[in-house]
Amino acid sequence: MSVIVTATTILLLLIGVAFFLAGSMGLLRFPDVHARLHALTKADNLGLGFITLALLPQAADVWIASKLVMIWLLTMLAAATVSQLIARSALHEEDVKQEPGP
Amino acid sequence: MIEAYFFAATVLLMTVAVCLVRVLRGPTRADRMMGAQLAATAGVAILALISPAGSPAMLDVALVLALLGAFAAVAFVKAATIDGAGDPEEESQ
Amino acid sequence: MAPAFSALTLFDVVLCVLIIGVALCSSSVRDLFAATVLLIIYGVFVAIAWVRLGAVDVALAEAAIGAGLTGVLLIGAVARLKITESPAAAVSRWQFAAKVIPASLGLLIASGLAYLVLTVEWRETLQAPVLANLPDTGVLNPVTAVLLNYRAYDTLLETSVLFAALIASWCTTHDDLWGERAGLRQHTRRAGILATFGRFLPPIGLIVGIHIFWAGADKWGGAFQAGTIFAAVWILAIMAGVIDAPNATGRSIRSFAVAGPMFFTFVALTGVLAQSFLIIPVMVAKPLTLAIEACLTLSIAATLMLLVLGAPRRSA
C-alpha cells in the first residue's frame, strides 16, 4: 500500500518496542520497588499503545481495529489498577519484612 | 510487513527474557509479580503482532489474556494482606 | 537442506527457547513464589505457542486456564502456606541419588521423544472425516464438533471429573466449617481501587465470555473457555468484595454446579430411545448443542470458581 502508511507503521512499531525495552531495562536496573513499578507502567501502557497504533492502519476491518483498541484499553485499566495495588502491597511488605536477596 | 511484525515480536520475547531476571532475583514478592505483569502485557502485544499472519481469532486470545492478565496480581495483593483476604488500601490507612 | 530464513521461524525458535528457559527457571529457582510466578509467565507463552500452531481453541483455553486460573490457584496456596523457600536439604549421598535418578530419567525421556519426533513419520488422519461429517453436527467449529458430538462421551466424563474434583475439594473442609462460605471472608475498602476494579471488569468479562461462547459454535472457543472466563470474573468480583462468596455447599450453588453435567447425562440417556447412547439428532443438532454448551458453561464457571476459592476456611 501507500509508502507513508507502511513507514508510519514501522516507525510506531519501533517506538512501541523501544518502550518495552526501556520498561524491562528499568525493571531490571532501577534500585527499588517503586522506581521499578514506575518503569513497568510506562512500558505497559505506552509500549502496547504504540504497537496498537501501528497495527490500526493495517487492520482488515473496523471490527478488528476496535478489538485492538479494546485490548489496549483493557490492558491499561488492568495495569493501572494492578500497579496501584502492588505499590501499596509493596509498602506493606516492606513494613512487615525484608526478604533476603538472591 | 508480516516479517516486520515478527521481528518486533521476537524483540519483545527478548524483553521478556530480561524481566525473567527480575522475577528470579526479587527481592520482594512485589518485584516478582511485576515481572509477571510485564510478561503478560508483552504477551498481549506479541499476540496482537502475530495475529495478522493468521486468523482474527488470535486477537481473541490477546483479549482473554488482557482480561485475565491482572488476575494473578489481584490474587497476590489479596493474599499478601494480613488475613489473606483483605485489601492493601485498608491497611495503608 | 538449510531452511529458508524467515522472521517467522526465528520467532518460533526464540519462543521455544524462551518457554524452555522459563520452565527451567521455574524448576530450579529456590523461591517458591518465584517458581509460581514463572509458571504464570510460562502459561502466557505456551498460549502463544498454541496460536503459532494454529490451535486457537487450545490457545484460548491455555490463556484462560494456564495463565489465568492456575496462577490464581497457586498464588493463593503459596501465600496461605507462608513458605517461601524450599527447606535447605542436607546434602547426603541419597539426596544426590534423589536428583541424579530423576535427572537421567528426564534426560532419557526428553531425548527419546526428540529422537522420535525427528525420525518417525507421523500420521494424523482424522481431520478429513471430522470435516466431512461437520454438516451433521450442527456446528461449524470442528473442535466444538469433536467435543460435543463425535467425542461427546469424553466431554461427559470430563465434566464428571470436574464435578468429582469439586466434591473432593469440599472433602477437605474442616468438619465444623461445613456449609460456611467458600474460601476466606473477603473484604475491601469501599470505593477503593480494588472494589472499583471488581465492579468495572466483570461486565467486560461477561461480554468477552459471551463472545467466546457464541463464537464457539461457529469459529473458535466454546463452553470451556467461556466457562473459565466467567469463573475468573466471578472470582474477581468476590475478591474485590463486590459480591459475597457463595455458601460452599449451599443448595443453590450445588444445583448450579450440577445442572450442566446433569442435563448432559440426561441427553445422553435419551439416546437409549434410539438403541444407542449420547445421540445428538441431526434435526435438532444446533439448538441441542447450544443448550448443552450453555448448561455446561454455567456449571463449569461455578465449579471452577468454587475450586479456586477452595473449601471454607477460618480467618486468621
Next chain:
Amino acid sequence: MLLDLAAPDFPWIALSVAIPLFAALIAALSSALAPVVAMIAALLCLGAALWTAVLVTTHGAQEVAVGAWPPPLGIVLRADGLAVAMLITAGLVSIAAFAFARQAFSARTQTPETRSAYSFWPLGLCVLAGVNAAFVSNDLFNLYVALELTTIAAAALVAMSGSRAAFEAAIRYLMFALLGSLFYLLGVVLTYSTHGVLDIRLLAISAESGPSTIAAAALMSAGLMTKMALFPLHAWLPPAHSAAPAPASALLSALVVKPPFVILLRIWFEAMPELVTPTLAQAFGALGACGVLLGSILAMRQERLKLVVAYSTVAQLGYLVLVFPLAGGGGAQQPWAAGAWTGAIFLTLSHALAKGAMFLAAGAFVEARGNDRLDSLVGLAREMPISCFAFGLAAVSLMGLPPSGGFTGKYLLLTSSFASGQWWWGIVLVVGGLLSAVYLFGPLSLMFAREPALAVTPVSRARQSIALLLGLLSILLGLFSEAPYRLLQVDRPGAAAEGFT
C-alpha cells in the same frame, strides 16, 4: 414402547456408566436421598451387567458406538466377557460397600448435614462410574479420562476420614497416580500420532511395531503399573487403602486398582500382542513376583489389620501380571483353553470379592473395638462370629485354597506354568500362597483364640452379613466356575490362547 430391552444391541453397558453418574449428581444435590439413590444405582448397574452377561453369552460381544459415530471418529463401548465379568463384580462390591456405609454416612442420622455423610455418596458413585467406564471403553484417550475420574474420586475417599494421616496418604496417592496418568497420556499421544486412531481394535489392525509404537506401549504400561501399584511403584497403596473408611477401602482395594490391569491386558493382548518379546514377558513376571514376595513379607510385619489387608493387595496384584509370561503357555496340553489368561482374570474377580469382604469385616471390627490393632482382635470370633467367618472365607480365597475362586485362578496359572516348563512361576504361586497363609493366619488365630474378647460395641448382624455375602461369593466363584469361565471366553483375544509369538 419403542424400547426393546431384550434386543442384543440395547446399550446396557452405556447405562452402567450413565446411571451411577446421574446418581452421583442427584446425591450431590440432596444428601437425604443419597443413600437410597446410590443403592438403586448400584442395583441397576448389577442388573444391567447380569443381563448383558446373558446377552453376551448368547449373542457374542456387544458394541455401542457412542453418538452413532463409528471409530476412528467416535468412541466405542464394548462388552466382551472380560468387561462384563468386571462390571458384575463392580456392581456386587459397590452394593455391599453402599449397604455397609448406610449407617455411618446417612444424612438422616446426622442433622445438620456433615461433611463425610454428604461427600461419601457422590464420590462412591463417581468411583463406580469411573471403573465401569474404564471396563467398557475401547478408546485409549477415553480410558484416560475414566481413570482420572476414578483417581480423583478415590483419592477423596482416602482423605474422607479427615485425619492427618489420611490427608498425607491421599496426597501421596495422588502424586503417584498423577505421574502415572502423565506417562499413560504420553503413550496415548504417541499412539495417536503414529497410527491416527485411538480405538483398541483398530489399533490391533493398524499397529506395526515402529519405535514410536514401542515407546508408546512402554509409557502406557509404566503409567498403568503405577496406578495398579505394581512393584516397585506400590508404596502409595497401603497407607491410602488403610486410611480410608471401611466401605471406601472396600471400593478402593476391590475395584479402583482393577481398571489399570484390565487396560494393561487390553493393550498388550488385544492391541499390540506382537510387541511382547519373551524377555519382556519374563520382566513383567519378575515385577509381579517381587510384588508378591515383598507385599506378603510386609503384610506379615504389620500390627494393624487394615494394613495387613492393604499389603496383601500389593501381593495379590503381583499375581495378576504373571499372565504375561504364562499366557498361552502349553496351551495344547491343557484341558482349558487360554488357561493363564482366564486364571489371571479369575484371580482378579475373586480378589475383588474377597478384599471387599475383608475390608468390610475389618470395618465391623473397627466399629466394635474402636481400632484395628491386631491385638484387639483377640477372641472376637465369639462376639462377632459372622464377621470373623466372613474374614475367614475371604482368607481362604486369598490363599487360593479350594474350592474358592482364588483356587480356580491359581490352579489355572499353575497348570500353564508347569505345562509350559516355566516352573519358577509355579514356585512363586505356591510360595505366595504359603506366605498369604502365614500373614492371614495371624489375625485369624487371634480372632478364634479361646481367650475372652475385650469390650465390644455391638454391630448389627445385618451389616456384618454383608461382608459374609461377599466372602461367600468369592468361594462360590470357585464352586460354580463353569458359567464365569464360559463368559470369559466370549471374544477373548487370540493372544490369550496362543500366547505372544
Next chain:
Amino acid sequence: MNGSIPFALCGAVLVGIGLYGVMAHDHLLRRLIAFNVTGSGVFLLFGSLSALSSGGATGAVPQALIITGIVVAVASTAFVLALVVRLKEEDVDAPAPGAFEGSSEHDDHAP
C-alpha cells in the same frame, strides 16, 4: 524443515524438565508446578505432531483432546492444592516437624 518441529522438540524437552521436577522436588507445590509443566509439554508435543503430519495447523481431534486434558489437569491441581493447604492447617494446629515437605521417609525418587 516443517514449522512445527521446534514446538515438537520444545514439548519433548518440557516433558523431560517436568518429569525431573515431579520426581526430584521435595516440596509438594513444586511437584505440582512441575506436574503442570509436564502436562503442557505432553500437550504441546501432541499438538505439534498433529501439525507436523498435516503440514499445517493442529487438527480438530487433538485440539479437543488437549482441551479435555487441560481441564482435567486443572481439576486435579485444584484438588491437590486443597489437600496440601488442609494438611498445612493441620500442621499449624498440631505441628509435626518435616511433615509438610515431601517427607523424607517416603522414597521420593521412586514415583
